[in-house]
Structures are given as structure tokens and as C-alpha cells.
Amino acid sequence: MYLRISITDRCNMRCLYCFPKGYKKLPKKELLSFEEIIELIAVLKDFGLRKIRITGGEPLLRKGVCRFAEKLFSMGIPVYISTNGALLERFAHSLRDSGITRVNVSVDSLREDRFGFITKTPLLPQVLRGIETAQKAGLEVKVNSVLMKNINDDEIFDFLDYFLPRKIRLRFIEFMPFPHTRNQFEKLFVPYEEILNRISERYSVSYAGTDGVAKEFKIKEFEATVGFISPVSKPFCRNCDRLRLTASGKLKVCLHSGWEFDVKEILRHGNKGRLKEAVKEALELKAQISSPRWKAERSMVEIGG
Numbered sequence: 392m393y394l395r396i397s398i399t400d401r402c403n404m405r406c407l408y409c410f411p412k413g414y415k416k417l418p419k420k421e422l423l424s425f426e427e428i429i430e431l432i433a434v435l436k437d438f439g440l441r442k443i444r445i446t447g448g449e450p451l452l453r454k455g456v457c458r459f460a461e462k463l464f465s466m467g468i469p470v471y472i473s474t475n476g477a478l479l480e481r482f483a484h485s486l487r488d489s490g491i492t493r494v495n496v497s498v499d500s501l502r503e504d505r506f507g508f509i510t511k512t513p514l515l516p517q518v519l520r521g522i523e524t525a526q527k528a529g530l531e532v533k534v535n536s537v538l539m540k541n542i543n544d545d546e547i548f549d550f551l552d553y554f555l556p557r558k559i560r561l562r563f564i565e566f567m568p569f570p571h572t573r574n575q576f577e578k579l580f581v582p583y584e585e586i587l588n589r590i591s592e593r594y595s596v597s598y599a600g601t602d603g604v605a606k607e608f609k610i611k612e613f614e615a616t617v618g619f620i621s622p623v624s625k626p627f628c629r630n631c632d633r634l635r636l637t638a639s640g641k642l643k644v645c646l647h648s649g650w651e652f653d654v655k656e657i658l659r660h661g662n663k664g665r666l667k668e669a670v671k672e673a674l675e676l677k678a679q680i681s682s683p684r685w686k687a688e689r690s691m692v693e694i695g696g
């Protein structure tokens with residue numbers, strides 16, 4: 392089992408597909424403390440937890456994130472992190488020193504004006520410098536990109552040209568519907584096969600297998616692979632063993648269902664026995680999911696991507 396933890400719902404970007412207009416951040420006391428998260432993780436470990444991803448919001452905004460990662464490593468669990476990269480220049484070395492070996496960075500455009508339109512920030516140069524610093528610090532960098540029709544889907548080849556020669560792994564993620572993006576979904580959605588076909592028209596592409604929930608394809612001319620995550624056009628529920636802990640302390644069994652367990656309530660007012668029962672129930676529920684229900688009631692900034 393793989394746990395993605397949103398350690399904060401604060402973010403220094405306002406990505407149009409992620410951050411709902413008017414979103415009110417949670418009061419600090421509603422966020423789980425690192426100690427509370429660790430208590431949950433100790434229980435999950437007994438149920439086969441094998442990997443953790445720290446995410447958010449923007450996880451590098453939360454004070455103590457590197458010490459938290461270090462603590463998780465000391466529990467014997469590999470830890471990875473997803474970031475928008477804006478603070479990576481500052482944090483790359485501390486992340487590496489905490490034991491982290493790989494960071495996922497979200498980059499949806501290599502053009503400053505578009506990056507500004509998507510994220511509502513002028514931070515593209517800072518993000519690219521952050522990626523460079525991370526590589527220099529010895530971290531493996533994977534870039535995730537969400538392509539949206541008529542917004543950035545003409546940048547496929549720019550992404551390949553920029554990232555692959557720099558030994559940065561690249562993955563295209565399909566745009567997913569959330570409460571605040573459902574009305575734009577038809578207009579913006581680009582299925583992964585369309586991206587793959589466009590790449591195949593220009594380059595020699597061959598299937599290279601799966602990496603977690605991503606399908607990987609080798610591009611001969613780059614001697615590199617590119618990955619696709621296709622939760623919408625080709626859902627992968629049967630291969631998904633992810634649980635998510637929201638910033639507000641809900642354990643979610645699926646990104647796209649409303650089913651969740653209020654572990655914060657148990658952690659603050661219950662006991663270890665109840666926590667174990669909730670985890671067991673969550674895993675049983677998870678095993679029953681065979682297709683996405685597209686019923687997420689929260690946005691990604693709160694659930695954690």
C-alpha cells in the first residue's frame with residue numbers, strides 16, 4: 392500500500408485546475424500535526440505500507456517538512472515528495488540530506504506567459520532553477536505535466552526537447568474532473584492516446600511497460616522514456632493501491648470517490664483500536680473499487696495530488 396499525504400492545503404500557486412476560486416484555507420489547528428500523521432503511519436505500517444509521498448498544497452511551505460521526511464525514513468519507509476518547484480532552489484540540499492532521493496516537480500508550461508496564466512504566478516524561471524539545483528544536489532527529478540486543450544497542448548515537443556536531454560523523466564497526466572473543473576472538462580480534456588499519437592508521428596515510439604500506474608513509452612531518438620497517467624481514458628483502479636490523507640485529516644480510499652474516514656477525529660478523541668479498525672475498513676472498501684466514481688467532493692489542493 393502506498394500513502395500520499397497532503398501536509399498542507401497552503402500553496403504559493405493558484406493553478407486553474409487545482410485551486411478553486413475563493414478556496415478558504417483550513418485553520419492551522421485543523422491540519423494534522425506531524426506527530427499525529429506519524430501515529431497513523433505506525434498503524435498503516437502493520438497493514439503493509441511500503442511507500443509514502445509527501446504532497447499538498449505545496450509541501451515545501453510547511454515548516455519542518457525535511458525533519459518530518461527524516462523521521463519517516465527512520466521508520467523504514469521510502470519517502471518521495473511532489474512540489475511545484477518554486478522553493479526547490481532553497482530546499483534541494485536539505486531534502487537530499489533528509490534521505491529523499493527523488494522529487495516530482497509539476498511544470499505545465501515552458502512559456503512564461505502561459506505559466507503565468509495557468510499558475511497565476513511569474514515563477515517559471517525559479518522553478519527551472521529549482522530543478523537544476525535539485526539535480527546538482529543529486530536528486531532524481533521527474534516532471535509531471537497536465538496538458539489542456541488549447542492551453543498548453545501544443546507544448547508536447549517543447550517538453551520533450553527541454554526535459555529529456557537533461558535526464559529529467561517526464562510524465563503527462565490527464566486532466567481530471569473535480570467539483571470546480573467539471574464544467575470545463577469537455578473543453579480542456581486531452582486523452583493520453585492523442586498525445587502518444589502526436590509523439591509517434593514524429594518519433595519512433597515503443598511500449599516499455601508500466602511504472603506504478605504510469606504507462607511508459609520509449610522514444611528512440613531521445614534514448615529516454617515518457618510516461619502517461621490516464622485516470623480518465625484508461626482508469627487503473629485494479630492496479631491502484633493508493634490511500635490519501637487529506638490536509639484536513641481524512642483518509643481517502645480513492646481520489647475520485649467521496650468515501651473517506653475521519654482519522655483526525657479518531658487521532659484526537661479515539662484510541663489506537665479505533666484507528667486500526669478504520670484502516671482495516673478503508674482497505675476493505677478500497678479492494679471493492681473497480682472503476683472511478685468521479686465523485687470527489689474536495690479539490691486537489693486539499694486532497695493532495
Ligand code: SAM
Pocket residue numbers: 402408409446447448449450473474475476495496497535536537564565566567568569572691692695696
Ligand atoms: N504543489 C505540489 C505540486 O505542484 O506538485 C503538490 C500538489 S499538486 C495538487 C500535485 C499534482 O496534482 C500536480 O502535478 C498537479 O498537476 C496535479 N493536479 C491537480 N489538479 C489536477 C487536475 N484537475 N487534473 C490532473 N492533475 C491535477
